[in-house]
Amino acid sequence: MGNGDILLQVKDLKTYIHGRDGLRVTKAVDGVSFALRRGETLGIIGESGSGKTMTALSIMRILPSAARVVGGEILFNGENLLTKSAAEMRRLRGEKMSMILQDPMVSLDPLFTVGSQLAEPLRTHLRLGGAALAHRMTELMSAVSIPSPQQRLKQYPHQMSGGMLQRIVGAIAISCDPQLLIADEPTTALDPTVQAQFLDLLETLRDSKHLSVIVVTHDFGVAARLCDRVMVMYAGRIVEMGPIREIFEHPRHPYTKALLASIPDGTEFGTGRLKSIEGQPPDLAALPPGCPFAPRCPSVVPRCQRDYPPEFRVATEHAANCWQVSAS
Numbered sequence: 101m102g103n104g105d106i107l108l109q110v111k112d113l114k115t116y117i118h119g120r121d122g123l124r125v126t127k128a129v130d131g132v133s134f135a136l137r138r139g140e141t142l143g144i145i146g147e148s149g150s151g152k153t154m155t156a157l158s159i160m161r162i163l164p165s166a167a168r169v170v171g172g173e174i175l176f177n178g179e180n181l182l183t184k185s186a187a188e189m190r191r192l193r194g195e196k197m198s199m200i201l202q203d204p205m206v207s208l209d210p211l212f213t214v215g216s217q218l219a220e221p222l223r224t225h226l227r228l229g230g231a232a233l234a235h236r237m238t239e240l241m242s243a244v245s246i247p248s249p250q251q252r253l254k255q256y257p258h259q260m261s262g263g264m265l266q267r268i269v270g271a272i273a274i275s276c277d278p279q280l281l282i283a284d285e286p287t288t289a290l291d292p293t294v295q296a297q298f299l300d301l302l303e304t305l306r307d308s309k310h311l312s313v314i315v316v317t318h319d320f321g322v323a324a325r326l327c328d329r330v331m332v333m334y335a336g337r338i339v340e341m342g343p344i345r346e347i348f349e350h351p352r353h354p355y356t357k358a359l360l361a362s363i364p365d366g367t368e369f370g371t372g373r374l375k376s377i378e379g380q381p382p383d384l385a386a387l388p389p390g391c392p393f394a395p396r397c398p399s400v401v402p403r404c405q406r407d408y409p410p411e412f413r414v415a416t417e418h419a420a421n422c423w424q425v426s427a428s
């Protein structure tokens with residue numbers, strides 16, 4: 101990977117959440133490192149509570165107030181986002197990086213028409229007005245396949261369906277031609293047909309705008325559809341990372357294997373939403389020493405209880421953190 105190819109590089113990111121008492125510290129993200137190339141789509145997959153959203157929010161620097169990045173670097177076009185001022189971050193979020201949240205209603209203000217909400221970033225960041233603004237808005241509505249844009253733009257969020265709202269959020273997210281788009285479970289709130297349409301849309305936008313995309317998902321079907329590579333997270337860490345085919349065909353970490361085994365039969369590349377796997381994820385405020393998956397792992401050996409496994413490379417661009425991988 102030449103450095104010019106890399107848009108985003110996250111190095112040893114640690115995001116902790118401090119409890120009200122000041123004693124309980126939840127290690128939501130605990131030493132995450134990865135690089136994202138220009139034009140690449142990377143999936144983040146893992147059970148609920150594994151730190152996927154916290155990783156995304158850390159990159160955007162829109163963490164809830166109790167959460168704080170306590171270590172690491174986030175390099176975007178080579179510049180560390182963690183040293184940027186709030187004003188610089190606002191500008192970057194307007195112009196270069198944007199995020200689609202799981203619930204479109206959270207991103208939209210119920211008191212304003214969708215038109216005024218779409219216009220806002222175009223006015224603020226691109227300084228568009230008058231005919232140029234109107235033209236750009238129509239163009240964006242057509243990019244996200246919304247018919248009769250003039251009528252739609254006058255509506256309020258509650259007058260639209262979930263699928264339509266997610267398209268509006270998509271239009272806002274790409275309005276200023278960002279280089280990075282992060283989509284956090286972008287289709288979870290949608291019914292299956294609308295989900296498929298939204299994935300088509302994401303693919304089209306990505307390819308036409310040469311976007312780099314991070315997709316957070318529970319769903320291997322979504323990952324298979326969109327991603328070049330995926331990283332599998334468990335208890336705030338990456339446990340396996342590799343090209344999507346490699347992960348499907350030669351998963352190496354027992355957690356990845358368990359996740360793949362939990363996809364309902366016959367839906368390998370279909371709507372592979374995960375069923376739960378046996379056991380409970382650990383309390384991120386009281387992590388055991390060693391590998392946090394050890395208590396649930398079918399291949400556990402004594403060493404797993406003692407030492408956290410480092411990253412073992414198993415193929416080009418494919419690595420897993422597991423002592424059994426080192427032994428094989």
Ligand SMILES: Nc1ncnc2c1ncn2[C@@H]1O[C@H](COP(=O)(O)OP(=O)(O)OP(=O)(O)O)[C@@H](O)[C@H]1O
Nearest residue numbers: 117128147148149150151152153154155164166384
């Ligand atoms: N606002 C918050 N206050 C306190 N703890 C939080 C908050 N948000 C998340 N956490 C904790 O941080 C950890 C990681 O959460 P995160 O939301 O990143 O998980 P996730 O992988 O996105 O899960 P999901 O698939 O359910 O969205 C969890 O233990 C969660 O309980």
Ligand SMILES: [Mg+2]
Nearest residue numbers: 152153154284
């Ligand atoms: Mg989440």
